[in-house]
Amino acid sequence: MQIRFMRELVLLKLCVSGYRACIEAIRPKFDELKRSCAYGKLSSKCNRVEPSVRSVVYMVASKYGNQSDFLFLRRKHQEEDYHAERDRLFSAMAFTSNRSNIVDLVKEVLAVKDRDTDFRQKLFELARKNYDNEIISDYIHYNFNELLKK
Known part of the structure; x- marks a missing residue:
């Protein structure tokens, strides 16, 4: 549990600060997620991103992605039933610079x-x-x- 939390924290700090290697490592995870969960909730099995790094994946899409990425996150936030997943999504959307x-x-x-x-x-x-x-x-x-x- 502690290892996963530390990994999430390190990835979050590196990606938030704009560290290109971090962003490039995380971005494909969002692209895959966008395809696999186009019609499903992010709390469902379509989301194969490990829960401990979902916040980072969502944040990278919000902060460094395009408007389509942001709108995907926003739509998923509105559709989501689970409070924890909605919190992850909202927290990520808060990183947008738009x-x-x-x-x-x-x-x-x-x-x-x-x-x-x-x-x-x-x-x-x-x-x-x-x-x-x-x-x-x-x-x-x-x-x-x-x-x-x-």
């Missing part, structure tokens, strides 16, 4: 009262993963009056 994707995630978090979602935790996660681009604070600033009503 401003409109972040704004859409913020709107979704504030608008949708998901089964087991604490919107404060999700907003914090979005802000923490995007600390350098101020997307979250800009959104809150420009929509303060509307948010205050909620």
Whole structure:
């Protein structure tokens, strides 16, 4: 268990920092996942990615992939029944650097009262993963009056 956690942590840190060898090693796993789970939930048997590295695979797709990759993750997040898998997906999507994707995630978090979602935790996660681009604070600033009503 500890070895798997350490492997996930090391891979996550290397890939998040842009280490090309890490990204190149992980990216094919997402490409295969996208093909094999096109019509299945990521918590099903179609997902052959080891659970201990799923977060890394999803993050690489969100941070370094294209819009199609992000939309795949978002669709899978909406379809998913399992809380743990939804958390992995949301955490990965929070790494996107696409401003409109972040704004859409913020709107979704504030608008949708998901089964087991604490919107404060999700907003914090979005802000923490995007600390350098101020997307979250800009959104809150420009929509303060509307948010205050909620």
